[in-house]
Amino acid sequence: MKHVRVEATGTGNYLDPRAYLGLLPALSAELPPGARAFAADPDHYDFSGLRCVKDLVLDALQRGIADGEDWxxxxxxxxxxxxxxxxxxxxxxxxxxxxxxxxxxxxGPVTLDEILPHRHGCSHEIGFLGGSLTVVSRDLTATWTEADCPDK
Structure with missing residues (x-):
């Protein structure tokens, strides 16, 4: 990631999104609407927030074509x-x-992510404990849905 720091330490990971968050107001003007809304969500980088991406686990992937565009x-x-x-x-x-x-x-679990403007729309890099992935697209839509948490 370019601005979000994710560094392995002897006891875990050091995670610091502050540089990215400092740039986000200027970057958001260049982001497509869906990417802007997701990146600017106040809970996105709040480690105690319910909608922080940290610790989520990728468990589903679908691909297709709609209206002539890959998704x-x-x-x-x-x-x-x-x-x-x-x-x-x-x-x-x-x-x-x-x-x-x-x-x-x-x-494994998500550490943090970073959404940046790109000539094709936006790039979204997601860091995980065991690797990272980057997706470049015209835009993205993030949707949160109620989960089944029997312990709560």
């Missing part, structure tokens, strides 16, 4: 200790994805 949808499962909702991100006008989706299994 990709990623489903993230909640962590019952922290979240009350699951997250689904649909990328519209898919330009690239790296690495290939077949390699995304076993990445």
């Amino acid at each position: 990709l949808q990623l489903g993230f499962r909640h962590n019952c200790w922290k979240h009350e909702e699951d997250l689904s991100i649909r990328y519209i006008g898919l330009s690239t994805r790296n690495p290939d989706p077949a390699d995304w299994t076993g990445f």
Whole structure:
């Protein structure tokens, strides 16, 4: 990631989105509407927030074509200790994805992510404990839905 810091330490990971958050007001003017709304959500980088992406786990992937555009949808499962909702991100006008989706299994929980303006719309890099992925698309739509958390 360019501005969000995710660094391994001897006892875990050091996570610091402050540089990115400082730039976000200026960057958001260049982001497509869906990407802007997701990145600017006040809970997105609040580690105690219910809609913080940290600790979500990628568990579903769908691809297709609609209205002549490639799309990709990623489903993230909640962590019952922290979240009350699951997250689904649909990328519209898919330009690239790296690495290939077949390699995304076993990445583990999300550490943090970063959404930046791109000539094709936006780039979304998601860091996981076991790797990272980047999706470039015209825009994205993030949707939170109630999760089944029996412990709460």
